[in-house]
Amino acid sequence: MLHLRVLCPAERSEQVRQLLLDAPGVAHLTVLPGVAVRPPGDVLEATLTRECADDVLDALTKLGVDRSGGITLEAIDTVLSDSADAAEAAVPGDPADAVIWDELIARTGDDSRLTISFLAFLSIACLLAAIGAITNSPVTVVGAMVLGPEFGPLAALAVGVVLRRRDLIRRGANALLIGFPVAMVITALVWLVFHLTGLLADLRLDNLSQVDFIYKVGPFSLIIALLAGAAGMLSLTSAKSSALVGVFISVTTVPAAAFAIVAAVEASWDQALSSVVQLLVNLVGIVLAAALVLWLSPSARKHRMVGRRLSGG
Template sequence: MRLVQVAIPEGNRDAVLEILDDRGIDYVVSDETSDRDYEATVTFPLPISAVEEVLTSLRGAGVAKNGYTIITEVETVVSKRFEELSEEYAEEGDEDRIAREELQAKAQGLSSSTPNYVTLTLVSAIVATAGLLLDSPATVVGSMVIAPLIGPALSASVGTVVDDDELFKRGVKLQFLGVVLSVVAATLFAVAVRTIGVVPPTLDPTTIGEIEERLAPNVLSLAVALGAGVAGIVSLTAGVSTALVGVMIAVALIPPAATIGIAIAWQLPGAAIGSSVLTLVNLLSINLAALAVLWYQGYHPEPIFRRADARSATIKRLVVLVGAVALLSVFLGGVTYSSYTSATTEQDIRGAVGGVLEDTEEATLLDVSIHTTNEYVLFSEPRRVVVTVGVTGDRPPDLAERLDRAVDRMAGQDVGVQVRYVETETVG
C-alpha cells in the first residue's frame, strides 16, 4: 500500500478531485497557505497496482507541470472503500507491481555513490579472493553480501524501458567498472599473497574446490545468471527487499571475477579463459533477464511520444544481449559436451583397467590416475594414465602392454600408460 501526497497547482483542484471521486478513492484536502503557486494538497491511500494509473490521470489534469508528488509506503489502511478499491485493482492486474515512478526512484537509490561503490567492490573482491584460496565457502558468501552490484545490474534495464538514458549509462558504466575493479583487485591481492609466501609455493589453485568449480563453466551456469536477473528485477518491481537477491547477483559475478585474478597471478591462461567467459556470460545474462522481465511487465515512459523510442531501444538491446549470450553459450555448450565425453571416456578407461587387473591374479588394482590435456579448456583428452597395482611376488611380465592396449582402445587414440608396482604383504 502507498500513501500519495499531491500538491495541486492553482486552477487544477476541481479536476484532480473529480479524478479521485470517479475512482472511489478516499482523500483528505488541505488548503495551501504558503505564497507558492499551489491551491491545495491532497493526500490519499492507494493499492500498489493503482499508483501508476492514478498518477497518469493526475498528470493529465495538470499536476505534472507545476505540482509535485510524494509516494510513501504504509503498513495498514483501515477503510471499507480502500478494501473495495484494492479488490478492484487486484482483479485488473498484478497487485504487487509498483508504479513506474517508484521503480525509477528505487533503481536510482540502489546505486551507491561512486566512492562507496569502488570501496565496497574492492573489499568484496579481496575477501572473495581470500575465500577462494582458503577454500572457504563461508568467506566467499561473505564477500557476496558486501558486493554493491545489484544496483547497476538493475539500473541499466530500468533506464532502458523508461527511456532514462542517464540511468542506463550509469548502470552500464558501474557494471563495467565493478567487474574491472574486481579482477584488478583480485589479481594484485593474489600476486601479493603468492609473492610474500602466505600460501605454499607449490599450491595449485586449480585443485582448490571453490576455484575449480568456476574454471570450466557449463550450461547450468547460464541458468544461475538468468535466475539471478529475474529474481532481482521481480523483487524490485514488487517493492520488496533486494538485499538477499543482491547476494545472488553477486554470486554470479564476484567469485568468477576473483577467479580470473587468481588465474592471472598463477599464470594459468586456460583457467583465466574459462572464468572470464563465466563472468561475461553471467553479466550479460543478468541484464538480459532483467530487461526481458521489465518489458513483459509493461513498463514504459509516461509521455506517449517517448514510448516508441523506448520500445526501439529495448528491442535493440535485447537483440544484442541475446546474440552475445547465444555466442558465449556455444562455449558453455562445448564445455558441457567436453565434460560429458571426458567423464565417459575416463569411466571407460577405469573399467578397462579394472577388467585387465581382474584377469591378473598376481596383481591387485590400487589406484587409477588419468591426466588430461587442456584440463580447463574445450575438448580435453586423456594424455597419460597412471595405474598403481599391488604385487605379492614377481611382476606380471605383460601387464603394462595389456593395460596400454585396453586404454588405447577405450580412448580411441594412443595414450601413455605408466604402471607403478607396490609390494604388498598380507598377514593373518
C-alpha cells in the first residue's frame, strides 16, 4: 500500500476529494481544510493500492494539482485495516506487477545524475575491479560490480527511449559518457603510481584464469546483459530493489572498463580491445532489454503520454 498526500487550492479540494472517493483502490481518505500554508490550501491524505496509483496520479495532474499545489507518494510497510484489504480486492491485478510511471521517472532521473558522489563511486569501483583483476581475485571484482552506480543511467536511457523523454536520455548519456572516461583516467593515473612504487613488479596479464570473464567476449556476454537488463527494470517497476544486487553482480561493465585501462597501460592491446567490446556489449544489452520490458508493459502505450506531460519538468 501507498500513502498519498495532496496539497491543493481550496477551490480544487472538492474535485480532488471526489476523485479519491471514486477511485476503487483508495482507503482512509482524510481532508484537512485550510491547513496548508505554502502554498495556501487544503491537504488531503489517503491510503491507496499500487495498482490504482498510476491512474490516480494521472487524474490529479490533469486537474493541475501538481502545478498549483503538490503531490507526494510514499510506500507503507504495514497496514492493518479491513478497508485497506477491501481496496486491494477492489482493484484487479497484483501490487508487485503495477508500474507507477511517475515514480519510475523520478527514480531513474535521480539515479542518473552526474554528481561528485556518482563519479567517486564509479572511480572507486573501477579501481577495485582493476586490483581484483590483476590479483586474480574474483571476490574483489564482484565487490566492484556491486559498488558500481552505472545501472541508474542505463535505466534512465531505457525509460527515456520508451517514454520519449529527451531529458532522461540526455542525463543518462551524460553520466555514462563523462563518468566512465573520468573513472578510467583516474584508474590509469593510480595504476602509474602503482608502477612507480613497485607494487606491480610481478605484474602478469597472461595468468588471470579466475577473472578472464572480464575481457573474454562471447555469445553469453550479450545473453547475460539482456537478462540482467530485464531483471533490473523488473526490479525497479515492481519495487523489489533487493533484486538489483543480482543485476549488479551479473554484468561486467565496471570490470571491463577498468581492465581496458590496465591492459592499455601495460600495452596489452588485444585484451584492452576485448575489454572495450565487453563493456559496449553489456551497456547496449542492458539498455535494450530494460527498454523492451517497459515497452511490453500492459500500460506502456497509455502512459507514454506521461513522458510528454512531464517533459518540461
